[in-house]
Amino acid sequence: KRKADTTAAADEISFQHCAEKYIDAHRTGWKNIKHAEQWTNTLTTYAYPVFDSRSVAAIDTTLVMKVLEPIWTTKTETASRLRGRIESVLDWATVRGYRSGENPARLKGHLDTLLPKRSRVQKVTHHPALPYADLSAFMIKLRAQEGTAARALEVLILTATRTNEVIGATWSEFDLDEGVWTIPAERMKMRKEHRVPLPARAIALVKAQQEVKRGDYIFPGRRDKSPLSNMAMLQLLERMKREDITVHGFRSTFRDWAGETTHYPREVCEAALAHGIKDKAEAAYARGDLFVKRAALMQDWANFCA
Known part of the structure; x- marks a missing residue:
């Protein structure tokens, strides 16, 4: 029963x-x-x-x-x-x-x-990206913008990271003396810790945020204990009259620049984007994160952005 x-x-x-x-x-x-x-x-x-x-x-x-x-x-x-x-x-x-x-x-x-x-x-749709030849002019306009979203977007571009990685960044993840931002595995798409080498300009931007520090987040939202909205940077692009591009598209801009204008190996460029290696045999041997080579790549990228 x-x-x-x-x-x-x-x-x-x-x-x-x-x-x-x-x-x-x-x-x-x-x-x-x-x-x-x-x-x-x-x-x-x-x-x-x-x-x-x-x-x-x-x-x-x-x-x-x-x-x-x-x-x-x-x-x-x-x-x-x-x-x-x-x-x-x-x-x-x-x-x-x-x-x-x-x-x-x-x-x-x-x-x-x-x-x-x-x-x-399914139609494959790519995030509209800014051609790298137009980037330096865009960066001049971006640096003229005021507000947290503008600073966050510049850091995102300089580090070739994703929106959620930037807006969720906390002070404890940064070693500004060593120039390293360590994003924990739980915040990464591939569920693997990602060490980001910070070019000089990115370090300066993060240090500047200390002057307006409110809570744990580098880029706080309107409330002290919450991060910047995940729409804030896209809205910034709209205010800049750049509805033709997306925030995520800057990763493509970086990849196109690295592949077409530099001699850095493919694996270094892919590691900078925290992309996993699809070939399992290759992945088994690629245990390092190529940090030193990526540091040089990201500084060259920052120089190009400037």
Whole structure:
């Protein structure tokens, strides 16, 4: 009788209830505080209206396809992430005993037989980047801008780092005497610690932030204990009438400059961008981070930016 009661109770537990419990359970483990918000938004927009108040045990392949098919070819990246989120929630529900059997949101050997390959339908979009020949003129205008976002963007360009790495930077990560910024693994896309050699101009910019120091963050937001908004630098570009480029695109600007105008080896340039080595055999031997060579590269880059 107890087992029957458990089964009856499980039949009343909705997919949305399980999704909310899953998000709450994983919230603290996600490195990006906006991750939970993204999960909630995609599930609320696409999954909940289709699954409605159905129990999680009733979610089958037909329902999953009803969610994914309308956006698989038009919003492929969103659809792909959504599928993975649905799969994770259903796995969680299975472990909890709220459902049983195969996961209907599984891709390999299941949905991949029903949906066209992502590579066939997804258009590759690159972040609009500034040509490196135009960079020095841009930097003059950037340095004339006031405010925290302008200083943060200049540091981002000089270090070829990502938005979240810059806005999340704290004082404890910097050794300004040695000219090293050590970004911990949990803040890196590849989940691997990244040591960034700081050119002289970047060191000067960070030191200047000490004069307006408020809390732990190098580039604080409006509230002392929060970092600069992840939209602040993009909004700065808009104010500068540069809607034609993106913040992330400056990494491409750096890579084009390094590849086309310098003699630094490819692995040094890729290491500067904290890119992982795709070849597993090559990666097994490349255990160093080429820091000394990267330091020379980044100083040359800073000189070019100037």
